[in-house]
Amino acid sequence: MLKRITSAVPRAGHRLALVVALLAIGADARAQDSLMVNGSDSIAIHFVDVELRAAVQALGRYLDRPVVVGNVNSARITFETPRPVLRSEIPRLLRGLLESQGVRLVSDSASGVYRLENREPERPA
Numbered sequence: 001m002l003k004r005i006t007s008a009v010p011r012a013g014h015r016l017a018l019v020v021a022l023l024a025i026g027a028d029a030r031a032q033d034s035l036m037v038n039g040s041d042s043i044a045i046h047f048v049d050v051e052l053r054a055a056v057q058a059l060g061r062y063l064d065r066p067v068v069v070g071n072v073n074s075a076r077i078t079f080e081t082p083r084p085v086l087r088s089e090i091p092r093l094l095r096g097l098l099e100s101q102g103v104r105l106v107s108d109s110a111s112g113v114y115r116l117e118n119r120e121p122e123r124p125a
Contacts, residue, residue, distance in 0.1 A: 042084035045093075049076050052101055056116065059097075062090040065107075068115040072103050 043062065047055050052075045060067035079097055095105050102119045 042086050043081075043090065044084040045079060045081045047077060047079045049078055051075070052077055052098075052103070055079060055097065056094070059090055059094045060114075062087050063094070063114060064091075066113045067105075068108075068113050070116060072116045072118060073101060075101050077101065 045059070047058075052072060053069050055077060056067060056069055056072075077097070081093075085093065091105075098105050098116065099119075104117045104119050106115050106117050108115050
């Protein structure tokens with residue numbers, strides 16, 4: 001069972017701890033991966049102010065096929081799960097996250113990958 005550990009350190013202490021952890025890890029991509037805690041069959045997700053592309057890449061490893069990330073918006077997002085979620089729920093969560101940013105996750109059966117598409121804005125009737 002995966003447990004989330006919290007501390008009584010003040011908020012400023014959390015920021016300092018996060019900065020120290022990020023410096024210790026080094027590369028930005030590796031730092032973002034460290035924000036996902038992997039249990040046996042569940043994952044706790046904690047993305048704070050990360051690029052949408054980085055979140056997709058981190059969550060993409062839990063999909064059944066690769067994700068091709070093309071020209072998508074460069075929005076920064078914060079996305080946290082209140083408790084660990086089953087791996088089988090990751091595709092649904094990712095679709096919802098992308099939809100909230102105006103992006104769709106499309107299954108391309110010809111090439112066997114998922115690709116991202118910017119959703120066209122709705123036009124008034």
